[in-house]
Amino acid sequence: MKEFAGKVAVITGAAEGIGRAVAEEAAARGMKLVLADVDAARLDATTSELRAKGADADGLRTDVSKPGQVDDLAALTFARFGRVHLLVANAGVACAKPVWETTPGDWEWVMGVNLYGVTNALRAFLPRMMAGGDEGHVVATASMAGLLSLPSMAAYNASKHAVVTVMEGLHHDLTLRGSRIGASVLCPSWVKTRISLSERNRTAGELTKPEALDPVAAKVVGSVHKAVAKGIEPSQAARALFAAVSEGRFYVFTHRDSKAGVKARFEDILSDRVPTLVRL
Numbered sequence: 001m002k003e004f005a006g007k008v009a010v011i012t013g014a015a016e017g018i019g020r021a022v023a024e025e026a027a028a029r030g031m032k033l034v035l036a037d038v039d040a041a042r043l044d045a046t047t048s049e050l051r052a053k054g055a056d057a058d059g060l061r062t063d064v065s066k067p068g069q070v071d072d073l074a075a076l077t078f079a080r081f082g083r084v085h086l087l088v089a090n091a092g093v094a095c096a097k098p099v100w101e102t103t104p105g106d107w108e109w110v111m112g113v114n115l116y117g118v119t120n121a122l123r124a125f126l127p128r129m130m131a132g133g134d135e136g137h138v139v140a141t142a143s144m145a146g147l148l149s150l151p152s153m154a155a156y157n158a159s160k161h162a163v164v165t166v167m168e169g170l171h172h173d174l175t176l177r178g179s180r181i182g183a184s185v186l187c188p189s190w191v192k193t194r195i196s197l198s199e200r201n202r203t204a205g206e207l208t209k210p211e212a213l214d215p216v217a218a219k220v221v222g223s224v225h226k227a228v229a230k231g232i233e234p235s236q237a238a239r240a241l242f243a244a245v246s247e248g249r250f251y252v253f254t255h256r257d258s259k260a261g262v263k264a265r266f267e268d269i270l271s272d273r274v275p276t277l278v279r280l
C-alpha cells in the first residue's frame, strides 16, 4: 500500500505513545482516522488535537480485550467511512514478573489486551476490509519480546510471541487467497512512552504490588524503566511502520541492532545451546 491520502486508518491504543504517533503520521499523510483507546479522557484530547490540525478524525472509547467493544468500533468506522484501508492493532500493556509470580488476573489482563486485542480487531475488521476489494494493510504491534524471551516478563513475552505467530499465519492466509490486504508486525525495541506505567489502565485482575517483587525481578523492572526512558521517540516508530507498509515489508524493526538479538536466539536453537540472556 503506497498511497495513503484520503484513505481510512483505524488505530487502537491511539490516545498516547506509539499509537498516537501513528495517528499523527497517518493524519500528516492525509488519512481519515478512527482512534480507539480505553483511556477516554486522553483519547478525546488526542482526537481534538488532531482535528484542530485539520484531520478528519473520530474517537471511540474501546477496551480492545472486549470483543463486543471492538465490534462496536468496527460498526462505527464502517458507518462513518464505509471502508478501512489501514488497521493498526497497537494497544498493549506490560507486566513485569517471573512466571511463578504471574497471577491468573495478570494473564487475563495481559493476554486480553495484547493478544485478544489483536485477534478481536482482525475478526471485527478483516472480513469487511477484504469484501471491500480495496488495497489495504493490517499491522499489529508486537515487540522485540515477541521474538526474544526477556527475564521477568512471562506474560508479556507470551502475549507478544503469540501476536508474531498470529500475524505470520495471517500473512499466509491472505497470500494464499490472493488478497489485496497486506500484513506486518511491528517489533519495537525501547520507545519513550508510558508503557512501564501500564497498570494505570488495568482492566482485569488485581494491581501489582511493586514491593512484592523479588530483588532480581525488581532489578529487571528498574532496567526496563531506564531503557524505555532512554528510548527513541514514538514518531520514529511511526515512521518505521509507514515505511514498512509502503514497501510491503512484514517484520518491522525500530532499531538497527534488533536483528542481532534475533540471530543470537536462533543460533541458540540451531546449536542446541541454552538461551542467551538478553542484556537490557
Ligand SMILES: NC(=O)c1ccc[n+]([C@@H]2O[C@H](COP(=O)([O-])OP(=O)(O)OC[C@H]3O[C@@H](n4cnc5c(N)ncnc54)[C@H](O)[C@@H]3O)[C@@H](O)[C@H]2O)c1
Binding pocket: 012, 013, 014, 015, 016, 017, 018, 019, 036, 037, 038, 039, 062, 063, 064, 065, 090, 091, 092, 093, 094, 113, 141, 142, 143, 144, 187, 188, 189, 190, 191, 192, 193, 194, 195, 196, 197, 198, 201, 203, 228, 231
Ligand atoms: N514503548 C516501548 O518500549 C515498546 C516496546 C515494544 C513494544 N511496545 C508496544 O507498543 C504498543 C504501544 O505501547 P506504548 O509504548 O505506546 O505504551 P503507552 O502506554 O504509551 O500506550 C499504550 C496505549 O494503549 C492504551 N490501552 C491500554 N489498555 C488498553 C485496552 N484494554 N484497550 C484499548 N487501549 C488500551 C493505553 O491507554 C495507551 O493509550 C504496545 O502494544 C506495547 O506493548 C512498546
